[in-house]
Amino acid sequence: MQLIHFPYTKSNNRLLVLDYIRRNENCSRAEIAKAFGFSRSTVSLLVEKLLQNNMVKEMGLGASTAEGGRKGTNLAFNYQSYSVIGVDVTNSSVLCVLTDLAGQVLKKVSLPPVLDVSLCAQKIVNFYQECNHNESPILGIGVSVPSIVDHTKSIVIDAPSLGWKSVNFKAELKKYIPIPIFINNDVDSAALGEHWIGKGASTDHFFYLSIGTGIGSAIISDGRLVPGFQYSAGEIGYFVDKEDLDHDNTYKFGKFGSFEHKVIHLLQEYKEKRSLEKDLVIDVSIALANVISLLNPERVIIGGQKSNQLMEIMDSIRTYIKRFSPLQTTIEKASLNHKASSIGVISYVIEKSFYHILVEKGGIPIGK
Known part of the structure; x- marks a missing residue:
């Protein structure tokens, strides 16, 4: 399970202590004091508040200190508190x-x-x-x-x-x-779900592509979601190519993007008639190769309702991507599915x- 980032500043001592306990299972008050340079009394007050709120629980006595001092009581994050x-x-x-x-x-x-x-x-x-x-x-x-x-x-x-x-x-x-x-x-x-308890839990750098009713994507970099200006990063459905310029395809408010419309149509043709497979492979390959070259993700994770259809032709897509981009990445199916x-x-x-x-x-x- 990947740990969720808590937004805190140094003045938010209670949140700092809770986050430390969450990241360091069975730690003691003395360890917390040493980690942050707090006094023992300050840590005791902060931990007491967390115990009262049921966010932290005591787990029994820990090991003796190196100097042979009294054993401290271990603390653990209470995942059932809320x-x-x-x-x-x-x-x-x-x-x-x-x-x-x-x-x-x-x-x-x-x-x-x-x-x-x-x-x-x-x-x-x-x-x-x-x-x-x-x-x-x-x-x-x-x-x-x-x-x-x-x-x-x-x-x-x-x-x-x-x-x-x-x-x-x-x-x-x-x-x-x-x-x-x-x-x-x-x-x-x-993407946040996959990063928390799914296929992205073991990496802090991945690109998530969703194929369903439409197409969308999300970027996880340094363990955090990249929102973009106006929270619009990852709108891959609006990718364009020369064909869109030739046909004067433009975005209209409330309509799907041209790349999204094209890929969903090709997927439908592939599912029903097993036709236009090469067109589908090339369009998706070019898009992913550009993404991989731009972002250098460790993984590309494919999710959404129609991800299984895309995974059927993934070997061909991987082959094209190797031609288009020199960067190495792993492409795999998401694990959380509809959840x-x-x-x-x-x-x-x-x-x-x-x-x-x-x-x-x-x-x-x-x-x-």
């Missing part, structure tokens, strides 16, 4: 998942698609209310959507497959849900919400 809800909204389903802080699924419900904004929000509210009787308080809710998302205003800018434009989905949920709510792009969320976005948006919630709880709220649980 639960988190992740929701993946698509035009084929609304997948709702409840997990603990380690990503272990506690409850999962797949609902029929709901394209009406208010009705979709109500389905998520119903799931929240069902889960709110859970033993662990709910830390927050994350919703992934197939759209560029303005994170400063929580606006779903343009989701063609849902028919949503300029929708403040967070505001719809906030009418009924009092805990933190975060909206994130579906492909970004899927990737709902699990990934949970990791996004965890990263954002711990700062809210430990710093802004002073360590007060805000779940139930």
Whole structure:
């Protein structure tokens, strides 16, 4: 499991200590004091608050110190202290998942698609209310959507497959849900999921390509998602080539990009007639070769509903990529499948919400 990055500064001592305990299982108060140069009394006060909030648990006595001093009590991160809800909204389903802080699924419900904004929000509210009787308080809710998302205003800018434009989905949920709510792009969320507990857990540098109703991508660099200016990095569906210029293909608001439209069409032809395979291989190969040359990822991870179709011709794609780019990379299929976005948006919630709880709220649980 890849550790989620907590956003902290040196003044956020409680978050610093919690993150250290999470990264160093069965550590002592003395080790924490030494790591940060804190006094023993300061560490004791910080740990006491974390124990009160059930975020940390004591694990018994550790080893004696090198000087033969008294054994300290070991501390461990409590992955059951909170639960988190992740929701993946698509035009084929609304997948709702409840997990603990380690990503272990506690409850999962797949609902029929709901394209009406208010009705979709109500389905998520119903799931929240069902889960709110859970033993662990709910830390927050994350919703992934197939759209560029303005994170400063929580606006779903343009989701063609849902028919949503300029929708403040967070505001719809906030009418009924009092805990933190975060909206994130579906492909970004899927990449975060793979980085947390999937195929990307062992690397901090990978490119995630999603093939489904449309095409999207996300970039993980130095262990972090690259959002881009205006949170739009990874919009690979709008890649263009000379053919687009020749045919005067231009982007129109609310429409799929030209590369996206082309590849989805070729995939459909390949699936139904086993035709146009070479065209599909070349188009995808050129796109990935350019990405690999530009970003130098350790891996390219292929996910989404139609990833299996693309993996059928991956040997041919790899051959072309070796011709087009001198850089070496591993290309493999994602492991979380349909759960990737709902699990990934949970990791996004965890990263954002711990700062809210430990710093802004002073360590007060805000779940139930």
